Amino acid sequence: MDDFSWLGEPIDARPLFGAELASLLELLRGLRRAEWDRTAVPGWSVRDLAVHVLGDYRGRLGRRGDGMRRAPAPGETLEAFIHRVNQEWVDLHAGLGPADLVEALERDGAEVARRFEGADPTATALGVSWAGADPAPQWLDVAREFTEYWTHRQQIRHATGRDTDPEPRALSTVLDTFMRALPHTLRHTTAPVGTQLQVLVDEPAGGTWTVTALAGRWSLAEAPGGRPAASVRLDPETAWRLCTRGIDPGTALTRARVDGERRLAEAACRIVSVVH
Numbered sequence: 540m541d542d543f544s545w546l547g548e549p550i551d552a553r554p555l556f557g558a559e560l561a562s563l564l565e566l567l568r569g570l571r572r573a574e575w576d577r578t579a580v581p582g583w584s585v586r587d588l589a590v591h592v593l594g595d596y597r598g599r600l601g602r603r604g605d606g607m608r609r610a611p612a613p614g615e616t617l618e619a620f621i622h623r624v625n626q627e628w629v630d631l632h633a634g635l636g637p638a639d640l641v642e643a644l645e646r647d648g649a650e651v652a653r654r655f656e657g658a659d660p661t662a663t664a665l666g667v668s669w670a671g672a673d674p675a676p677q678w679l680d681v682a683r684e685f686t687e688y689w690t691h692r693q694q695i696r697h698a699t700g701r702d703t704d705p706e707p708r709a710l711s712t713v714l715d716t717f718m719r720a721l722p723h724t725l726r727h728t729t730a731p732v733g734t735q736l737q738v739l740v741d742e743p744a745g746g747t748w749t750v751t752a753l754a755g756r757w758s759l760a761e762a763p764g765g766r767p768a769a770s771v772r773l774d775p776e777t778a779w780r781l782c783t784r785g786i787d788p789g790t791a792l793t794r795a796r797v798d799g800e801r802r803l804a805e806a807a808c809r810i811v812s813v814v815h
Contacts (some may be wrong), residue, residue, distance in 0.1 A: 541663065546670065546719050547748070547759030549660055549678040552685040552712050556652035559685065563592070563648070563692050567641050568592050575637055579698040589630045589640055592601075592691050594628040596647040599654070599684070605762065617668060619787060621814050655681050669812050670722030682716040686812070689713050703776060710744035710775060717782035717812035718748040722757040727748060728806040735763065736803045737770040740778045769799035771807050782812035 557735050561650075567589060611620040625797040632792065634642075665681035666673025689797040690713070693703050704710070718738060725736070734752040751761035773781070781791040797804040 541671065541674065543676045543679075545669045545674070545722055545753075545756060545758035546672060546679060546713060546749070548681045549720075550677065550712060550715055551660060551678065552682040553656050553658060555685055555709055555712060556655050556688070557649075559688050559692070560645070560648040560652055562704065562706075563688070563695075564641060565697060566692060567637070567644070567700075572637075573621070574699045574784070576700045577745055579694045583629065585695050586640070587698050588638065588691055588695060589644065590629050590635060591625055592688060593610065593632070593640065593647065594625065595646055595650045595684075595687065595814055596644070599651050600647060606671065609702070618814055619757075621661055638752070642672075643649075652716070655684070657695040667719075668814060670719050679716070679719060681713065682719075685709075686713045686716045690779075690813070691714065693779075701755055703779075705742040705744070712744065714745060714778055715748075717779065719808070720782070720810050720812045721748060721750045721807065722759060724810045725752075725757040725806055728757075728803065730768065730803065733764075734803075735765075736769040736807055737763070737767040739770060739772040741774050744775045745778070747772065767799060768796070769801070769803035771804045771806070772796040781808065783811055784813065 542693045543579070570585065576584050579585045582593070611617065615623070658677055658681055660676070660678035660681065662677040663674045664677035665675060667675040667683050670679060670683075672679060689709055696702065698703065703796050721738065730752040732752055732754055734750055736765075737747055737749050739747045749763040749767065750757050750759055752763070773791065777786065777791055779795045780786045781788065788805070791808050792805065794805060795804070795808070
């Protein structure tokens with residue numbers, strides 16, 4: 540197994556999938572008919588986004604069965620490939636109504652949750668491009684998948700006039716996972732070996748992440764030592780929306796408390812924890 544210590548301590552998101560699915564189903568079953576047609580993300584309605592989540596479930600179960608191209612075309616980037624396949628899946632299921640969609644999500648989501656609950660976190664799994672880990676430890680692959688389901692549910696909530704779900708355990712896990720992008724985010728940022736940068740997110744769902752410059756990379760594995768060269772403090776809403784590009788780095792910086800080297804703080808706020 541590769542040395543993944545630079546990603547920091549493992550995250551165990553496995554027990555959270557059942558509750559996340561239950562929250563999604565409760566939300567969807569409570570939507571009014573017109574709410575299904577509201578824009579959730581650019582180009583997709585609430586219904587489209589729910590269909591996308593179903594596609595994620597089917598992909599994890601290995602049963603999409605749609606005959607679509609499953610490899611990038613010549614010259615196609617990973618991001619373009621993923622966006623193309625996702626759009627093709629949504630287009631293919633344009634006629635799937637809300638009732639049938641919720642039923643399919645309940646059935647397949649429950650199976651996905653069972654599979655993740657039984658996953659071996661120490662195994663090697665799919666790469667996580669935004670963390671710069673390919674392959675990645677399975678604990679990160681599982682946690683990444685949890686953040687995707689959670690983020691899409693928040694996008695549906697926002698589209699239908701609801702605030703972000705403040706439940707702290709899920710949000711804390713999401714933020715902890717998103718921050719594993721920090722070493723990759725800083726890969727082109729030069730600093731003397733031993734330089735430390737901290738990102739702090741307010742409680743109850745937040746925490747502190749310290750990333751250290753090593754020879755040739757940044758790492759989340761090193762113990763904090765002394766005063767960091769820079770620190771960035773964010774509220775949880777700003778933090779998760781920044782990581783998913785719901786807001787841009789400049790907006791996040793106006794809401795942040797920054798101490799120390801501005802250059803390092805600005806670099807940290809370029810974090811992206813989704814395929815973008």
